[in-house]
Amino acid sequence: MKKYLVLFAITGLVAAACGGSEEKKEEKAAEPAAAPVADLSSNPDYTKGLELVGKSDCLTCHKVNDKLIGPSYKEVANKYEATEENISMLAGKIIKGGKGVWGEVPMTPHPQISEDDAKAMVKYVLLLK
Ligand code: HEC
Numbered sequence: 510m511k512k513y514l515v516l517f518a519i520t521g522l523v524a525a526a527c528g529g530s531e532e533k534k535e536e537k538a539a540e541p542a543a544a545p546v547a548d549l550s551s552n553p554d555y556t557k558g559l560e561l562v563g564k565s566d567c568l569t570c571h572k573v574n575d576k577l578i579g580p581s582y583k584e585v586a587n588k589y590e591a592t593e594e595n596i597s598m599l600a601g602k603i604i605k606g607g608k609g610v611w612g613e614v615p616m617t618p619h620p621q622i623s624e625d626d627a628k629a630m631v632k633y634v635l636l637l638k
Pocket of ligand 1: 565569579585603608610611615617619631
């Protein structure tokens with residue numbers, strides 16, 4: 510009887526060890542592809558806007574694919590067409606702040622950002638559909 514118990518324990522250990530390594534493999538496979546879509550990286554509107562957004566505080570409240578404090582950039586891109594009118598309107602919101610479109614949390618104003626830079630940021634955001 511004792512012998513069986515020992516055998517049973519060993520089998521359990523081996524199974525646990527195998528299970529563990531399988532889990533690791535799964536984690537690796539699930540790693541998200543962080544690189545942007547290839548054809549976007551050669552678009553000057555994309556690279557310029559990405560650089561400006563990276564230098565500012567945008568990413569503390571916005572992520573590309575997930576809602577954070579503000580809407581995800583993907584949601585914003587899906588909501589607005591990249592027309593001159595929308596780009597000016599959204600650039601104005603980045604500079605002056607915005608509220609009430611996505612919820613009650615306001616976006617802080619960014620008076621230090623020039624209109625040209627704000628427009629470049631919006632063009633980048635609207636590419637992220
Ligand atoms: C303090 C957090 C915060 C920061 C920092 C921030 N945002 Fe926002 N942003 C928000 C919130 C919250 C909203 C949703 C506002 C609303 O509901 O109207 C928003 C909305 C937006 C929108 C959509 C506006 C609309 O009317 O649909 C754009 C575009 C945007 N942000 C871009 C930016 C950019 C670019 C930056 C960096 C310069 C930035 N945000 C920095 C919180 C932030």
